Amino acid sequence: MIGGLTPVAMARRVAADIPDGSYVNLGIGLPTLVGDVVGADKEIIYHSENGILGMGPAPADGEGDPELINAGKQPVTLLPGGAYFHHTDAFMMMRGGHIDVTVLGAFQVSERGDLANWATDQATMPPAVGGAMDLAVGAKRVLVMTTHTTRDGRPKLMAACTYPLTAAAVVDRVYTDLAVLDVVAGGFLVREMVAGVSPEELQSLTAADLRFADDVGVLPA
Amino acid sequence: MIDKRVDTLDDAVAGVADGSTVLVGGFGNSGVPVELVHALLEQGAGDLTVVTNNAGSGETDIAALIREGRVRKIICSYPRSAGSVWFEQFWRAGRIELELVPQGTLSERMRAAGAGLGGFFTPAGADSLLAEGKEVRVINGRKHVFEEPLPADVAFIKAARADRWGNLVYHSAARNFGPTMATAAALTVVQVREFVELGDLDPEVVVTPGIYVDRVVRVAA
Numbered sequence: 001m002i003g004g005l006t007p008v009a010m011a012r013r014v015a016a017d018i019p020d021g022s023y024v025n026l027g028i029g030l031p032t033l034v035g036d037v038v039g040a041d042k043e044i045i046y047h048s049e050n051g052i053l054g055m056g057p058a059p060a061d062g063e064g065d066p067e068l069i070n071a072g073k074q075p076v077t078l079l080p081g082g083a084y085f086h087h088t089d090a091f092m093m094m095r096g097g098h099i100d101v102t103v104l105g106a107f108q109v110s111e112r113g114d115l116a117n118w119a120t121d122q123a124t125m126p127p128a129v130g131g132a133m134d135l136a137v138g139a140k141r142v143l144v145m146t147t148h149t150t151r152d153g154r155p156k157l158m159a160a161c162t163y164p165l166t167a168a169a170v171v172d173r174v175y176t177d178l179a180v181l182d183v184v185a186g187g188f189l190v191r192e193m194v195a196g197v198s199p200e201e202l203q204s205l206t207a208a209d210l211r212f213a214d215d216v217g218v219l220p221a
Numbered sequence: 222m223i224d225k226r227v228d229t230l231d232d233a234v235a236g237v238a239d240g241s242t243v244l245v246g247g248f249g250n251s252g253v254p255v256e257l258v259h260a261l262l263e264q265g266a267g268d269l270t271v272v273t274n275n276a277g278s279g280e281t282d283i284a285a286l287i288r289e290g291r292v293r294k295i296i297c298s299y300p301r302s303a304g305s306v307w308f309e310q311f312w313r314a315g316r317i318e319l320e321l322v323p324q325g326t327l328s329e330r331m332r333a334a335g336a337g338l339g340g341f342f343t344p345a346g347a348d349s350l351l352a353e354g355k356e357v358r359v360i361n362g363r364k365h366v367f368e369e370p371l372p373a374d375v376a377f378i379k380a381a382r383a384d385r386w387g388n389l390v391y392h393s394a395a396r397n398f399g400p401t402m403a404t405a406a407a408l409t410v411v412q413v414r415e416f417v418e419l420g421d422l423d424p425e426v427v428v429t430p431g432i433y434v435d436r437v438v439r440v441a442a
Contacts, residue, residue, distance in 0.1 A: 048394070049324060049325075050248040050249075050251065050394050050397050051394055052394055065392075065393050066250070066251070067251040067252060067392055067393050067394055067395035068251070068393045068394050069248075069250075069251050069394060073249035073250070073251075073302070078393070084391070084393055084394060084396055085396070086396050086397065086398070086399065086400040086401055086428070087248075087324075087328040087397050087398045087401060088328045088329060088331075088332045088400075088401045090325075090328075091324065091325030091328055091329065094325060095325055095344065095345060114348075119350075124313075125301065125309075126300050126308070126309060126312045126319060127319075127321050128298070128299040128321070129298055129299065129321055129322075129323050129346075129351065130298050130299040130323075130324050131298070131323070131324040131325060132323075133323040133325075133326075133345040133346045133349060133351070134323055134324060134325030134326070134343075134345040137344040137345050137347075138344075138345070164350050165348050165349050165350075166349065167344075167345075167347075167348060167349070168347075168348035168364075
């Protein structure tokens with residue numbers, strides 16, 4: 001197993017790409033870490049699908065408002081200047097292209113930018129989709145944050161997704177524990193890799209043909 | 222004189238018929254009209270189609286309705302949650318029908334019903350399994366799927382304060398689906414924690430105008 005980035009280091013790398021002043025929606029799971037590591041020099045307004053703009057961090061233990069939760073149903077706070085609104089407005093903000101950046105988890109991403117992050121091929125659990133499809137089609141920039149492979153070593157970056165699609169041709173950039181890849185015409189273009197991984201090794205862990213930028217950077221640990 | 226206040230939860234749920242389509246507000250445990258749902262359980266209506274974001278958890282509210290076999294079909298975006306055991310058990314046994322709808326589409330379908338529209342085209346889900354059997358049209362170069370309005374017989378929602386005309390304000394993220402659901406049902410029933418006099422709600426911040434509301438009942442916080 002190649003030593004990849006920790007989840008927090010991945011989050012730091014994603015955060016570095018989020019411009020000051022952005023309206024951002026962070027998906028459930030790994031992406032929520034991004035909010036913890038964005039530099040204090042940036043003012044970011046976080047959106048939550050259940051009707052919050054200006055969402056702040058979790059409250060101190062025992063404090064907080066039990067009805068004030070994020071999309072993952074975890075308690076959060078509201079920053080000064082924040083606002084509440086209803087669900088239909090929350091999704092207008094998504095579909096209408098008002099959210100600058102979303103960071104989403106993924107089961108698979110294809111070289112065309114197709115995203116599969118809502119269902120696997122298991123028939124034993126009822127399907128659930130939440131707001132993933134609206135967010136994926138609507139945000140101006142769709143960033144995916146995911147491990148490069150599954151826990152049992154199977155690739156998540158694919159020539160074509162085998163799991164059901166959330167949305168087609170929406171992903172702009174993928175951040176894994178091993179690399180940063182742009183989705184460009186013609187497929188995945190590797191921009192950065194962790195130290196100690198060769199292009200051949202990265203290719204062997206990917207189910208799509210990789211191209212490498214002329215100046216592949218080192219992905220900081 | 223207009224007075225939409227009712228004295229008891231029994232009065233609030235009176236007349237809900239077997240076979241009704243019932244909208245239930247809430248996102249996770251935030252904004253769920255728990256007491257109204259429990260009153261509906263007591264009232265006894267069955268063969269219900271329940272429209273709500275999640276399928277309940279634990280032994281209360283929607284989970285209890287499912288456990289008692291009152292729900293024929295659930296229309297929601299995310300039926301799975303920690304503790305959604307009754308839904309999962311009924312789903313596996315084929316005792317409940319599930320219509321899975323992307324969250325923004327769920328909200329917008331109710332909005333369309335409340336707004337008197339015949340449906341809408343959305344890019345959300347257009348390339349997914351959830352578009353199967355639906356009309357897909359390319360608009361401005363992008364696939365959109367046609368979604369029908371989702372009207373209901375009854376809506377149960379939770380707000381913070383109401384006056385006797387049924388004007389409502391909400392509390393933090395508990396607002397979620399409430400304002401949209403209030404518009405989409407023939408009978409909109411609201412539980413609040415406080416009644417106020419006409420004129421006490423600042424008209425600049427009334428969220429749901431009373432025209433959408435039929436009954437309000439006070440439930441101690």
